[in-house]
Amino acid sequence: MTETSLSEIDEMIVYEKMQTALEHQTEAWAEGVADGIEPEIIADAAFVTVMRETVKLFGEDATEAMLEDLKRRMLTGEFSPERLIQ
Template sequence: MTQTTLHTPDELDELIVQEKLQVALELQHDAWAESTADGIEPEIIADAAMIIAIRETVRALGEDQAEALVESLRGRIQAGEFSPERVLQ
């Protein structure tokens, strides 16, 4: 017999967000790999990705939200969130 795990609506929302994030990361990774295979340097790919991300954030959420996102990145970088050596558990 299988036991069903019940989640609250908030937990389900968070699971959906995490799944969407994982898909988006995989798509971005594929685009990065394709770009490097085409001979584009990583710095250029990163610059283009950030330009698009900020432009689309401004379009969707406004300049204040985009600025808040950019400001949050410094702390996240310093905390090691984006480190390739970071181990997720």
């Protein structure tokens, strides 16, 4: 196996894990809404969890850099529901 194909396999594994993680989060969101929790509260709780875990894993400086990157991605419309993926 070549180095390129190992890299491609690694990328596929990460992609599959991301898809599975998104499915779990979508299910948790739906369960919260079904339990009568407002989406704004679910979103806030998700951000709190993400921030705590990210700071724990990477530290405050790296988390700040990630937030700056997320801000840039948000401002370019990457997370907009109306965004069309081509």
